[in-house]
Amino acid sequence: xxxxxxxxxxxxxxxxxxxxxxxLISHTMETGFRHDNVGKxxxxxxxxxxxxxxxxxxxxxxxxxxxxxxxxxxTFHTVATESGTxxxxxxxxxxxxxxxxxxxxxx
Amino acid sequence: MNAPLATRRTxxxxxxxxxxxxxxxxxxxxxxxxKQAIRTIVGEANVKPGRIKLxxxxxxxxxxxxxxxxxxxxxxxxxxxxxxxxxxTEKNPQPNVISVKLGPRAGKxxxxxxIRLADTQTVIALCEMSDGSFWSDKVDVIITLGACLxxxx
Numbered sequence: 001x002x003x004x005x006x007x008x009x010x011x012x013x014x015x016x017x018x019x020x021x022x023x024l025i026s027h028t029m030e031t032g033f034r035h036d037n038v039g040k041x042x043x044x045x046x047x048x049x050x051x052x053x054x055x056x057x058x059x060x061x062x063x064x065x066x067x068x069x070x071x072x073x074x075t076f077h078t079v080a081t082e083s084g085t086x087x088x089x090x091x092x093x094x095x096x097x098x099x100x101x102x103x104x105x106x107x
Numbered sequence: 108m109n110a111p112l113a114t115r116r117t118x119x120x121x122x123x124x125x126x127x128x129x130x131x132x133x134x135x136x137x138x139x140x141x142k143q144a145i146r147t148i149v150g151e152a153n154v155k156p157g158r159i160k161l162x163x164x165x166x167x168x169x170x171x172x173x174x175x176x177x178x179x180x181x182x183x184x185x186x187x188x189x190x191x192x193x194x195x196t197e198k199n200p201q202p203n204v205i206s207v208k209l210g211p212r213a214g215k216x217x218x219x220x221x222i223r224l225a226d227t228q229t230v231i232a233l234c235e236m237s238d239g240s241f242w243s244d245k246v247d248v249i250i251t252l253g254a255c256l257x258x259x260x
Contacts, residue, residue: 031223054212059210059212059213060208060209061207061208062205062218063205064205065201065204066200066201066223067196067199067203067204067222068220068221068222069171069172069220069221069223069254070171072220072221073219073220073221074218074219075218075220076207076209076213076217076218077213077214077215077216077217078212078213078214079212
């Protein structure tokens with residue numbers, strides 16, 4: 001159940017610079033409020049949590065609900081403190097879990 | 108002759124009024140449930156307008172994806188920063204939209220995402236500062252085609 005992810009992190013940044021991080025993941029975000037063509041309710045299947053860590057330290061956390069559109073797109077900011085890895089993790093209903101990471105070089 | 112007509116008119120308008128009152132849609136977050144969601148977030152704290160800016164288009168054609176961005180004026184230092192941002196809606200089936208935790212590492216309290224809106228309604232953004240104060244901003248959005256209610260293709 002691998003979902004496609006798209007991460008946009010600048011490859012290089014100056015120390016102390018505020019960088020923008022954009023993330024996108026393919027997911028239907030089924031709300032659980034809809035019905036199929038025979039009137040049966042479609043069970044909820046959404047991503048409930050998104051966490052971003054910078055060299056292991058959590059810098060951004062989000063709790064997502066049904067009101068987030070399909071293929072959740074989230075942008076946020078962080079201060080480029082040191083070179084390393086920025087890791088992303090999405091978790092959700094039915095044991096959904098997806099990870100991604102990006103490298104950043106700070107000069 | 109006049110008196111019975113007037114009574115009939117009064118009767119009809121009363122019936123129509125009652126009918127309109129009964130047309131409340133089920134499975135929708137009412138302003139009360141939004142108020143309750145806000146209460147759950149802020150607790151007993153006082154919510155003041157200002158400092159936070161919620162950006163949403165005033166007129167939306169398709170409620171399934173609406174670009175939204177929230178920004179808060181804050182220096183984002185260890186002493187004074189935004190701890191959390193929450194967004195709630197008035198008429199979606201479930202009031203919560205997103206809850207975000209931030210810290211001084213964020214540098215800038217600004218997030219954006221794409222949300223679903225079921226109906227023409229008011230969307231409220233709240234932020235919690237490190238000193239424990241809460242601030243809010245609200246935007247009225249007109250939706251032409253609501254999300255959640257259409258049958259899947």
